[in-house]
Amino acid sequence: MKRMIDHSLLDNAKMNKKDEFYTQLIDIEKELTHYTHLLKDKIVYCNCDNPDFSNFWKYFYDNFEKLGLKALNATYYGNDAYYYRYDGVNIIKTKLVGNGDFRSRDCVKILQESDVVITNPPFSLFRDYIRQLSDFEKKFLIISNINAITYKEVFALIQANKVWLGINFGRGISGFIVPDDYELYGLETEVKKTGERIISPNNCMWLTNLDNEKRHESIELVKVYEGNEDEYPFYDNYFGINVNKTKDIPADFSGVMGVPVTFLHRFNPDQFEIIKFRKGDDNKDLRINGKPTYFRILIRNKTAHRSNIEKIVPQPSLF
Numbered sequence: 001m002k003r004m005i006d007h008s009l010l011d012n013a014k015m016n017k018k019d020e021f022y023t024q025l026i027d028i029e030k031e032l033t034h035y036t037h038l039l040k041d042k043i044v045y046c047n048c049d050n051p052d053f054s055n056f057w058k059y060f061y062d063n064f065e066k067l068g069l070k071a072l073n074a075t076y077y078g079n080d081a082y083y084y085r086y087d088g089v090n091i092i093k094t095k096l097v098g099n100g101d102f103r104s105r106d107c108v109k110i111l112q113e114s115d116v117v118i119t120n121p122p123f124s125l126f127r128d129y130i131r132q133l134s135d136f137e138k139k140f141l142i143i144s145n146i147n148a149i150t151y152k153e154v155f156a157l158i159q160a161n162k163v164w165l166g167i168n169f170g171r172g173i174s175g176f177i178v179p180d181d182y183e184l185y186g187l188e189t190e191v192k193k194t195g196e197r198i199i200s201p202n203n204c205m206w207l208t209n210l211d212n213e214k215r216h217e218s219i220e221l222v223k224v225y226e227g228n229e230d231e232y233p234f235y236d237n238y239f240g241i242n243v244n245k246t247k248d249i250p251a252d253f254s255g256v257m258g259v260p261v262t263f264l265h266r267f268n269p270d271q272f273e274i275i276k277f278r279k280g281d282d283n284k285d286l287r288i289n290g291k292p293t294y295f296r297i298l299i300r301n302k303t304a305h306r307s308n309i310e311k312i313v314p315q316p317s318l319f
């Protein structure tokens with residue numbers, strides 16, 4: 001079925017830097033199966049979702065009983081915005097006082113009364129969006145651009161183990177439905193038989209504070225540091241080694257290691273601790289032989305034997 005898109009929303013979208021990327025049902029189903037047991041008796045709020053064409057609303061409405069939800073709330077942004085509430089029997093539709101902005105007074109009130117927020121919010125307002133969830137101490141499961149990891153406020157939450165990555169990541173999210181006036185850019189685009197136009201940016205992830213099984217699975221470490229020191233150079237401006245790929249993390253290294261941002265998709269807080277992001281002791285980007293590295297997250301293996309790091313002679317003076 002081709003979903004009709006309200007033009008007032010499109011106009012808003014233009015002002016909002018192309019935020020109209022609608023999530024496909026298949027991607028919602030694939031992620032949500034990992035959290036169903038956590039939603040029983042909960043009030044779910046989709047606060048960037050017009051029930052006329054949101055697959056989040058569709059998923060929760062169709063699976064209301066199976067999930068054992070207490071209620072489903074949805075609001076959306078637009079000139080003529082409504083609040084929808086489904087209690088398992090009736091849908092009650094109420095006109096909002098404001099324009100459905102997730103920060104507006106009426107939406108905040110609904111947020112306070114809800115238990116879990118689940119949606120794909122506008123990426124252009126992502127900082128505000130996550131700050132609000134954090135301020136109101138809400139449980140959530142949301143889609144975001146992977147870049148959000150590099151935002152100071154998001155990284156701080158990840159480091160503090162208050163927020164983590166969901167199950168599906170990058171290519172694990174198949175693509176988004178875009179309005180007819182969006183250019184189908186990039187290599188991975190498709191127009192479905194239904195007429196739905198899909199863009200697969202492959203640069204998105206789920207971000208959540210709902211527990212999932214993946215964050216309790218340890219990464220199997222098959223490489224070793226001792227005997228392979230040349231593969232793991234020390235940074236110029238931090239006492240730690242550089243590791244280019246998560247799969248190459250050495251099992252026997254108990255000091256600090258810099259790993260790519262994608263490590264977070266495999267992060268188990270019982271196995272590793274996160275020390276710092278991107279910067280060395282001089283507060284400049286991590287460098288090796290004078291050259292900056294890609295973004296790195298500095299981590300320490302909590303389970304490595306404290307063998308080698310004491311043996312390593314500290315690196316030459318940093319400054």
Ligand SMILES: C[S@@+](CC[C@H](N)C(=O)[O-])C[C@H]1O[C@@H](n2cnc3c(N)ncnc32)[C@H](O)[C@@H]1O
Binds near residue numbers: 021076102
């Ligand atoms: C990435 S789209 C996703 C839509 C829907 N949640 C989905 O997954 O299909 C983000 C939506 O947020 C809406 N939006 C933009 N600014 C907003 C705001 N201040 N408050 C609430 N929604 C907003 C956009 O119009 C857009 O429809």
